[in-house]
Amino acid sequence: MVHLYKYSRRYSDANLEDINKGLEVFEQRLYGLIDAWVYMRVTDIDVVYRWRKDQEDQLAASGRPSLDDQQLEDFVTRFMPAYELALEKLDKRGFVSSGILSNATLRMHLDMDRNVVAYDHKL
Numbered sequence: 001m002v003h004l005y006k007y008s009r010r011y012s013d014a015n016l017e018d019i020n021k022g023l024e025v026f027e028q029r030l031y032g033l034i035d036a037w038v039y040m041r042v043t044d045i046d047v048v049y050r051w052r053k054d055q056e057d058q059l060a061a062s063g064r065p066s067l068d069d070q071q072l073e074d075f076v077t078r079f080m081p082a083y084e085l086a087l088e089k090l091d092k093r094g095f096v097s098s099g100i101l102s103n104a105t106l107r108m109h110l111d112m113d114r115n116v117v118a119y120d121h122k123l
Helices: 013-033 047-061 069-093
Strands: 036-042 104-110 116-122
Parallel strands (some): 036 104
Antiparallel strands (some): 104 116
């Protein structure tokens, strides 16, 4: 699979290294408390925008505070580099990247309408 990295290329390698160093702290403290991991996999990560838009529209329809389209794009775009960079590794190794984990990983494959169409696991 060839990745274009349209989101993460906005950041320098130094920025990404800083982020990874910060995440190592969470990995050391948090991952040992987790018995198993579950993650949802989609064919096209851009569906995240649509799903979040659906949520914001439901909030607005119920009279609750919600993000406008620009705020929504700004919010979701902040997380997209992480999705983009992590998914290939998650697909290959699950959450066991550093060697400190021996936990099981369940991967649920979702279609564009959030239906589970398949699942698999790594032990």
